[in-house]
Amino acid sequence: MNRNHHFTISAFAEASLLSIKALRLYDELGILPPALIDPDSGYRYYHPDQLGRARLIRQLRQLEMPLAIIRGVLEGSPAEAVAQVQAHWASLQQQMQVARVLVPDVIASLKGENPMSAFHIEIKTTAAQPVLSRTKHVYVDGLDSFIQNSVTELKALAVQQHAVVSGSPFGIFHGQINDESNGPLQVCLPLQAAVPGSDELPAGKLACVTVKGSECDFPNILKAYDAVADWITRHGYQMAGSPREVWHAMERGSEHMSIEWPFND
Amino acid sequence: MNRNHHFTISAFAEASLLSIKALRLYDELGILPPALIDPDSGYRYYHPDQLGRARLIRQLRQLEMPLAIIRGVLEGSPAEAVAQVQAHWASLQQQMQVARVLVPDVIASLKGENPMSAFHIEIKTTAAQPVLSRTKHVYVDGLDSFIQNSVTELKALAVQQHAVVSGSPFGIFHGQINDESNGPLQVCLPLQAAVPGSDELPAGKLACVTVKGSECDFPNILKAYDAVADWITRHGYQMAGSPREVWHAMERGSEHMSIEWPFND
DNA sequence: TCTTGACTCTCCCCTTTGGGCAGGGCTTAA
DNA sequence: TTAAGCCCTGCCCAAAGGGGAGAGTCAAGA
Structure with a gap:
């Protein structure tokens, strides 16, 4: 399990609550490259210090933030990162506002009611x-x-x-x-x-x-x-x-x- | 434009506010097949009565409901359909609840604060x-x-x-x-x-x-x-x-x- | 009637975020 | 030494379309 206090990919996956597939993808995309890659075997080894970044990515993904934007969050200054998270949160809320308006309409029309008649043509x-x-x-x-x-x-x-x-x-x-x-x-x-x-x-x-x-x-x-x-x-x-x-x-x-x-x- | 009062695909797209690509996909998936397909040319012709269904699909897609579930909504009874829409709405709200909890945490940790210390290990x-x-x-x-x-x-x-x-x-x-x-x-x-x-x-x-x-x-x-x-x-x-x-x-x-x-x- | 431009068709590839599997190499403990 | 368990890369797949190529179709003007 330890190679100079590094995690294997599965241990890191367990600790970060990310999947192995996700970790390999994040490596490929360069947003979470392992601390060490054995040049012979190609094995990925992660350092415990990388857990914070992994956790952040996990949380942002849970907010359905695209990886491309997560990259920006990770690369920018803390202030920029906060701004991007807030912008994403605002767009989630707006999408929710849309749904709040739409759902009653959809349900009404499924029930056979006709909200169109509320408009005067x-x-x-x-x-x-x-x-x-x-x-x-x-x-x-x-x-x-x-x-x-x-x-x-x-x-x-x-x-x-x-x-x-x-x-x-x-x-x-x-x-x-x-x-x-x-x-x-x-x-x-x-x-x-x-x-x-x-x-x-x-x-x-x-x-x-x-x-x-x-x-x-x-x-x-x-x-x-x-x-x-x-x-x-x-x-x-x-x-x-x-x-x-x-x-x-x-x-x-x-x-x-x-x-x-x-x-x- | 009219072939016995039918819409061409582009006219129907315009009237329904759906894209041509989407209409072709919905045809392929059987959730909105055109009223008439010319057997020689393969051209799709839609009937005005299909606008209601098209509009419903558009609204459900706007709620990010997957097409597989939309199919269920369209095929089931009105009561079942309403139940599925409400279930979807509930899951959207739950996802939002997750986000409401997560966002302040993420922002706090981006700002360098450490909410972990609130836990006693x-x-x-x-x-x-x-x-x-x-x-x-x-x-x-x-x-x-x-x-x-x-x-x-x-x-x-x-x-x-x-x-x-x-x-x-x-x-x-x-x-x-x-x-x-x-x-x-x-x-x-x-x-x-x-x-x-x-x-x-x-x-x-x-x-x-x-x-x-x-x-x-x-x-x-x-x-x-x-x-x-x-x-x-x-x-x-x-x-x-x-x-x-x-x-x-x-x-x-x-x-x-x-x-x-x-x-x- | 012919031509031209707009429209439509099918087919294929691309996106995003991984999941699943095959074939083969690596490591480690018995 | 061998077997089990990890790990690697590479390939195919999902959903919901977007984009474009190449070919066929339609309708209106000449």
Whole structure:
């Protein structure tokens, strides 16, 4: 068991409450290399001082922190490490918040209740709409800043082109945007008349729902999308394009948006 | 876009907020097969009525429910489905409870504080100990019942063999026990003298810590293991075998156990 | 009717965190 | 010396898709 007071891999596994497989992996990834490797046999020998690091890794894994981030925690200063753990903890809590909202909905819909009916759907028939727009692939983390920047930029462009803005800015979600999927998102500013460089959205019908306050936050907002999609299909129509999110007001505490989805008969 | 009012895969992806890749996977797994597959081209066409199921799958995936369990939710009765969602929600909450306990510890130890010192370590020197025992590979879910049954069985065996029980029952964790790892666990009943069928644990020194109440619950109990392992190595000793958990009292509200770890110089 | 561009298909490889096993070497105690 | 127990590397596997190649399909404009 002892080779100059070193642990064999199985003894170290037992002491650290990690598995042998995990230890070999952490060696390979360089986040917990053994203190000593016999060059002849390739046997791994661990020093008792490595138990603290092993224990930390075990605890972070128990928090489902990815090894890539654990590496950062181990390499950074204590202050950075604490910050990363806290950031991870915050994301766990946020995921939990999502679940807290979602679970009652799922259970209600499994029971046959219909939470969609809580939303009031309106129909709008629109003429062709000239818009200035910016389109980009973006993940959730870059979403807010892309929207802010684009709206600011488009408003400036409208002024420069002497174009008259005819409504609230909105975004067309051509693909989902989340941690893994990145749109694209087309941020639009509606105009009274076309100008050079403007696009034109086709005329058509929109199914709309308006939400305010906390209903605008993720993941609650998905309920509004579902309600609109549900309404369209339940009335025998078909979706005809990507859904839009109209930003009437986005100040903290008084958010006000609409979800609008094109459809046809 | 419409082939007898069916969605193409990309239209359905957009309406359901799922990705095309996911839809193809759900088809392959049989949990969301398209309403129609063109036998010539292999193209998938979805019916609007399938949106509800798609939405449900999306929501359950957002709760990180595995597809295998989602299949069960979809196939079972509404009551069963609700029960499975609630069970999943309970496990999410439990995982969160683990994190709530672990995070402050991790942060404290990153800051260089030492929560181990909160435990009082005692040293015991034991003679060879005859025991009746039962050893088994078992996962967490079977843990409690295996312990209960084994202790009951061993006590009956002791009576039958006219052996005198000399202490509280305990378990030797030869390997970790959790969702993926299954021990083995050796449940032991200490005897005053050997009888036929009894084993003998070797004499030696034990580092011990006693915990009560909520400190006995997972994951808090891991802190006690860490504290003992830490004490042993910090004092220049080595662990000599697997840790033991002595069950002095296990009634709800008045749990009382010791963690004992053999070591040598 | 043909072409072109967008859409879709299948097939294969990649990710992450290990678990499980095979074949072979190492160590140690009897 | 031999057998048992450890340990090594290397390979395949899981879940839930993402990414891309190469080939076939669809629909709209010329």
